[in-house]
Amino acid sequence: MKTVIVTDSTAYIPKDVREELNIHMIPLSVVIGGETYEEELDITAGQFYEELKRQDRLPTSSQPSSGQFVALYEKLAKDYDAIISIHLSSGISGTYQGAVTAGTMVEGVKVYAYDSEISCMAQGFYAIDAAKMAAEGKSPEEIISRIDELKASLRAYFMVDDLSNLQRGGRLTSAQAIIGSLLKVKPLLHFVDKVIVPFEKIRTRKKAMNRISELIGEDASKGTALKASIIHANREEDAKEWKAELEQLYPNVDFSISYFGPVIATHLGEGAMGLTWTIK
Ligand code: MYR
Secondary structure (H helix, E strand, O other): OEEEEEEEHHHOOOOOHHHOOOEEEEEOOEEOOOOOEHHHHHHOOOHHHHHHHHHHOOOEEEEOHHHHHHHHHHHHHHOEEEEEEEEOOOOOHHHHHHHHHHHOOOOOEEEEEEEOOOOOOHHHHHHHHHHHHHHHHOHHHHHHHHHHOOOOEEEEEEEEOOOHHHOOOOOOOOOOOHHHHHHHOEEEEEEEEEEEEEEEEEHHHHHHHHHHHHHHHHOOOOOOEEEEEEEEOHHHHHHHHHHHHHHHOOOOOEEEEEOOOOOHHHHHHHOOEEEEEEEO
């Protein structure tokens, strides 16, 4: 049984890694300045942040069309028996549902759509491990059971400079009153049951970062080997500094740096920063 991995652009897995591991990527799009761009293909994160400075209207995002899914699955059906298609949380995007629907429309290949219930490099961790296992000839069931294991240990916390983007895009589910009081602070956010909710109210960015550092410390002290990724929205220098601090504190954790690309940054805004980790 030959299995191949598909994920969407919001995993922000660099192109060379995707190519090396044979991970196929389906792009989501952003509309900025009246133009539609498929992220990671027509627009890089760097170009997006530059363009953002020139625009006074906020960008919007959209999921891939079912035609895009069907075209990719049909192409892969020529060479593979199974496709595991791993997507950003169904609580924040219709992309996963698009994969499910397209999976019922193609013949000659079995499509396993997988709801990561998260996004960005957390989803990337799943796709990367899955692709390594697919290359070793593991069955779809074995691969999915490994992704479930990573998911059970996955934690992700992030903060934004300004909550209004998330509010306007309708991706922060909380009572209006709570959101109102959060606007004055830098809340730590996380995912519960596929949607974004506040984790704790914290007043400053530095305190929020220290709190995240404490949280990974709790897991790191249990002795299980962990991999972690700092995710930033155009704050590469801060991300590097934080990585150096975290590496000193937790030498047994394997840290990397990744980014919030155009689609996710449309909702989080420039300056957002987060940390995700799971078992190695
Ligand atoms: C769409 O238009 O379908 C895409 C909507 C994307 C919403 C993104 C909301 C923010 C997600 C933050 C992920 C942080 C992961 C660590």
